[in-house]
Amino acid sequence: YYNDILMGKNGSRQVLVNSRGKEVGTLSDVAAVPGQQLKLTIDLDLQIAAEQALEGKEGAIVAMDPRTGEILAMVSRPAFDPNEFAVKVTRDEWNRLMTDPGKPLLNKAIQAQLAPGSVFKIIMSVAGLQEGIAQHLVVNCGGGGTFYGRFFKCDQKHGRVDISKGIYESCDTYYYTLGEKLGISRIAKYATQLGMGQKTGVDLPQEASGVMPSEEWKIKNYKQKWFAGETISVSIGQGAVAATPIQLARALGAIASDGVLVRPHIAFPEQFPPSFKQAAKYTDKSHIEIDQDNWATITDAMAQVTTIGTAAAAHLDGIDFAGKTGTAQTISMDARKKLGASGKAQFNDNSWFVGMTPRRNPEIVVAVLTQGGGWGWRSGLLAAKVIKVYVEKQRNRQTQVAKAAAANQAEVAVVWHDGDAKPGDNKLQGGH
Numbered sequence: 001y002y003n004d005i006l007m008g009k010n011g012s013r014q015v016l017v018n019s020r021g022k023e024v025g026t027l028s029d030v031a032a033v034p035g036q037q038l039k040l041t042i043d044l045d046l047q048i049a050a051e052q053a054l055e056g057k058e059g060a061i062v063a064m065d066p067r068t069g070e071i072l073a074m075v076s077r078p079a080f081d082p083n084e085f086a087v088k089v090t091r092d093e094w095n096r097l098m099t100d101p102g103k104p105l106l107n108k109a110i111q112a113q114l115a116p117g118s119v120f121k122i123i124m125s126v127a128g129l130q131e132g133i134a135q136h137l138v139v140n141c142g143g144g145g146t147f148y149g150r151f152f153k154c155d156q157k158h159g160r161v162d163i164s165k166g167i168y169e170s171c172d173t174y175y176y177t178l179g180e181k182l183g184i185s186r187i188a189k190y191a192t193q194l195g196m197g198q199k200t201g202v203d204l205p206q207e208a209s210g211v212m213p214s215e216e217w218k219i220k221n222y223k224q225k226w227f228a229g230e231t232i233s234v235s236i237g238q239g240a241v242a243a244t245p246i247q248l249a250r251a252l253g254a255i256a257s258d259g260v261l262v263r264p265h266i267a268f269p270e271q272f273p274p275s276f277k278q279a280a281k282y283t284d285k286s287h288i289e290i291d292q293d294n295w296a297t298i299t300d301a302m303a304q305v306t307t308i309g310t311a312a313a314a315h316l317d318g319i320d321f322a323g324k325t326g327t328a329q330t331i332s333m334d335a336r337k338k339l340g341a342s343g344k345a346q347f348n349d350n351s352w353f354v355g356m357t358p359r360r361n362p363e364i365v366v367a368v369l370t371q372g373g374g375w376g377w378r379s380g381l382l383a384a385k386v387i388k389v390y391v392e393k394q395r396n397r398q399t400q401v402a403k404a405a406a407a408n409q410a411e412v413a414v415v416w417h418d419g420d421a422k423p424g425d426n427k428l429q430g431g432h
């Protein structure tokens with residue numbers, strides 16, 4: 001992405017030679033221009049924590065400061081050694097990378113387009129509350145519900161469910177009902193405003209846009225009308241919905257930041273030359289309106305996800321850690337039933353989690369995708385490792401600042417001037 005800036009420009013020299021090849025003059029001499037160094041936004045400690053968390057797994061982790069869009073860590077696994085490409089990659093190595101089912105050449109943080117599962121319910125919650133529906137919606141979950149003549153299953157019987165319980169217990173039945181009442185047009189409206197189905201604009205090549213289905217989208221791509229029953233699957237982040245980890249980090253980070261949507265970037269823009277026009281875009285911000293009561297409802301429920309909800313196993317003592325789990329099917333239930341044990345293992349559910357600290361106006365948001373990882377709380381455990389390193393680093397920094405300030409005050413206190421203390425007076429008087 002920044003190759004032209006990093007490479008600089010080659011120099012050149014044109015000379016005149018005689019018939020024996022001896023230089024007899026110079027026609028031109030153009031000095032080489034050295035490449036510019038770039039400082040990345042990556043935090044080394046968080047990058048190490050993210051890489052260690054994802055070790056031996058397939059998927060991606062993205063950590064971002066939702067206030068600025070600075071990418072603090074980014075990992076995609078499995079990976080490859082870029083040194084193999086420094087001179088010439090062998091045919092065997094290239095074939096191995098191309099045929100690897102883990103797709104190591106894919107930067108999954110920005111290119112894996114997969115169903116987000118229940119993480120999408122936070123976007124649904126924004127739509128439902130802003131449209132004045134979810135505040136008063138209470139559903140009795142008996143393990144699922146019938147919509148448009150078809151039974152849609154929930155993973156358990158949640159009983160009486162309101163919007164808060166719907167979030168922290170991730171009740172599908174609640175969101176099926178909410179989706180039916182909202183309709184695909186209003187769902188797509190809010191999801192699109194939060195960046196779904198479009199590139200985030202991150203400064204990395206070949207970012208994928210994901211998919212946010214709508215009536216217009218289906219007519220354009222399939223020349224078919226939208227069926228109301230399709231909305232039910234979309235309501236829980238399944239169906240035609242597809243998102244990248246960086247999209248979900250940005251969207252949920254924006255929701256927790258009172259609707260402020262930033263542009264992710266991995267290099268500090270102030271270091272670019274004036275001719276690099278892209279730099280101006282990295283400070284772009286947009287805003288989606290979220291009522292203060294609705295904002296509090298959503299973020300408080302997300303904090304309950306990691307205390308009494310679906311990611312209680314990822315709870316961090318003494319840290320205001322909020323988030324949302326997601327478990328997304330990779331094939332339909334009917335297709336899964338036809339498979340044997342080995343076939344089912346090949347199509348395990350994808351595990352998602354997007355978390356942040358603190359719950360409102362967060363300093364960091366972490367999105368985790370573990371392919372074939374199963375329940376979303378497992379990805380929550382990985383996100384917790386990154387969050388913990390971040391918080392401990394910030395607290396250590398604050399402690400060091402406090403110690404430095406205390407030491408400075410102590411140093412000032414022992415500087416005394418003539419006449420500060422009277423002869424024979426044991427009390428120290430007003431030193432500065």
